Amino acid sequence: MSSKSIAVMASGRGSNLKVILDAVAAGECPVDVRLVICDRGDAKALDIARAAGVANVIYLNPKDYDGREQFDAECADLLDRHGCQWIVLAGYMRILSSSFVRRFRGRIINIHPSILPAFTGARAVEDALAYGVKLSGCTVHLVDEVLDGGPILAQSIVPVLDDDNRDSLHARIQIEEHKLYPATLKRMVEDGFTIEGRRVIWAS
Known part of the structure; x- marks a missing residue:
């Protein structure tokens, strides 16, 4: 797991995601955006991430999971699977479960x-x-x-x-x-x- 590897979790327009990806492309922000997770299928953040060439862009529908804990557990497994050191919230409108916060304590921004x-x-x-x-x-x-x-x-x-x-x-x-x-x-x-x-x- 690289200290520069990040995942971005977003729900909407993705304006903060875009400025991060633009800064990465310009060589001004040396992070490795390995994963973008959205909890809304119509989030523009999905299109922004794909257009920027992010390798793993994933929509997870919360309705497919049995509550917040199960949804967050799936997100957590994805973060670990893709070797993400940091979790960056960019207009993410869901409140994270305590178990998720404990699992990544000190690594969620x-x-x-x-x-x-x-x-x-x-x-x-x-x-x-x-x-x-x-x-x-x-x-x-x-x-x-x-x-x-x-x-x-x-x-x-x-x-x-x-x-x-x-x-x-x-x-x-x-x-x-x-x-x-x-x-x-x-x-x-x-x-x-x-x-x-x-x-x-x-x-x-």
Whole structure:
């Protein structure tokens, strides 16, 4: 298993998957995307992965499995079969089971559209606007059993403007996501990190 081998799990448009694959193609992100798993057959992420030449692009229908544990177990077996060191979530809308998180502890990466620990969950952008914060942004973090609660790898700040709505703020956050995610993956495989308590300590 290579320290640079990753799987990407996605559910939708695949915008973060695309920027990762584009960065790989440009030589800017030295990861090996061996596997893309989608839980929706209409996910554009499937087309993006195939067009980029990812060797293993797989759609798994959750309805074919007896609950979340069984579905996640099939995903986990695929990850091991293809030798994936890291699991990168890119717009993956299913909550991972505790057994999956335990099996890959410290190896699952997610990006979230807020400055964690503020505004967890699926409505992070709306919640930030409703609260009236003047700064928002995005966070790359490790995944644990707490929703959006794992140790923080990297963050990027975005100002909240007075005339922002959900779409305008989210669009600016995504610009930062698309820079931060490939850069963090590059640092992850090139430099590495250790964890002290909740703090991620980068090797360089």
